Amino acid sequence: MKKSVTLTYTLSELPLDVKFADKVISVDFTPYVKKDELTFLYKESKELVQKIKGSYQNIYQKPLKITDPSFIAEIWGHLIAYRAALWMLRNIRIWPVRKLAKFIAFRSGVVDCGEGKVDTNRWIWDILGRMFFS
Numbered sequence: 694m695k696k697s698v699t700l701t702y703t704l705s706e707l708p709l710d711v712k713f714a715d716k717v718i719s720v721d722f723t724p725y726v727k728k729d730e731l732t733f734l735y736k737e738s739k740e741l742v743q744k745i746k747g748s749y750q751n752i753y754q755k756p757l758k759i760t761d762p763s764f765i766a767e768i769w770g771h772l773i774a775y776r777a778a779l780w781m782l783r784n785i786r787i788w789p790v791r792k793l794a795k796f797i798a799f800r801s802g803v804v805d806c807g808e809g810k811v812d813t814n815r816w817i818w819d820i821l822g823r824m825f826f827s
Contacts, residue, residue, distance in 0.1 A: 704737045716808040723802035731776050738768045758808040762822030767806050774801035
């Protein structure tokens with residue numbers, strides 16, 4: 694079994710770190726806080742998923758068992774939460790809201806996508822993927 698590997702993908706001059714482990718990948722969106730950057734990443738999520746799955750296949754010599762629609766749904770779900778949290782941090786000055794927004798940004802800025810046997814909420818992304826990205 695190979696240890697984890699980190700690769701950097703460049704999408705239109707935006708570097709994006711992706712960590713690979715057996716049955717799990719992590720995509721780090723935290724370097725990006727501007728609306729136009731995050732919007733661009735939404736638009737490129739399908740291409741990103743293809744690149745990640747191809748790299749996973751090359752590294753582990755087996756496919757990542759996450760459907761494209763499920764993978765895209767998880768990326769979008771995290772990006773929406775991350776973008777909302779960043780907006781709250783910029784625009785709301787109430788302490789409890791800011792604390793919640795920091796927590797949401799911390800939890801949603803890095804997307805951990807795992808196969809069903811290791812990712813307990815994969816079923817949610819599978820349903821959302823079928824509803825919105827199939």
